[in-house]
Amino acid sequence: MKILYFAKLKQLIGKSEETICIRKKKKISQIINELKKRNDVYNFAFKESNSLQYAVNCEYVDLDFFVTDSDELAIFPPVSGG
């Protein structure tokens, strides 16, 4: 599954995207917990995961949403355009 990071989150993690392999559907919150266990950088970046926003295939979803390996998950701080 492709994960995209934007804005401050991209800056903190140091990359704009990465691909992870998930064998069966998982909640986004589970994926975040797994990412946090990787290292201090991820742990810090996702410290306030409730205040981040999540989108699957360009639609807003919440942390309880289930994703599969073919999905594109985007994670970012609340938008600030206009």
Next chain:
Amino acid sequence: MQVLFQRKKFNESDLINKFSLDNKNSGAIFSFIGKVRPKNQNNNVLSIDIELYEKMAQVQIKKIIKKLMKKYLIDDYLVVHRYGRVKPRENIVLIVVASQHRKESFRFGEGLMDWIKVKATFWKKENYSNSSEWVNQKETDREFIDFSL
């Protein structure tokens, strides 16, 4: 009926004039321009960097427009939003709406801008002389959203 995301500057007068000519049978043309303020909370802003998730911004803005078009009868619209580096006093966003009567284009344009502030995937980073700061979404940006749409 167009939504454009672009790096380059745009001339608002040219775009509004062309839009007005293209919609010569409309009775009302609404326009809104959002610009970069040279100062934000006592900080001199040297430039802002606007990051964009283009695919999602297109999807979200089209969804918003579809909802608003069910509510307000308009003839045409144009949205231009810049990304990349933008300097103080330059334009960031332009919304132009044509309708037969003024209220439809006012409400459509205002509603569209309100939704863009909370749903369109753009992020602004302000650059000052010695530092940079990501701009947070304001609580007030959500105040005027018509969530019943």
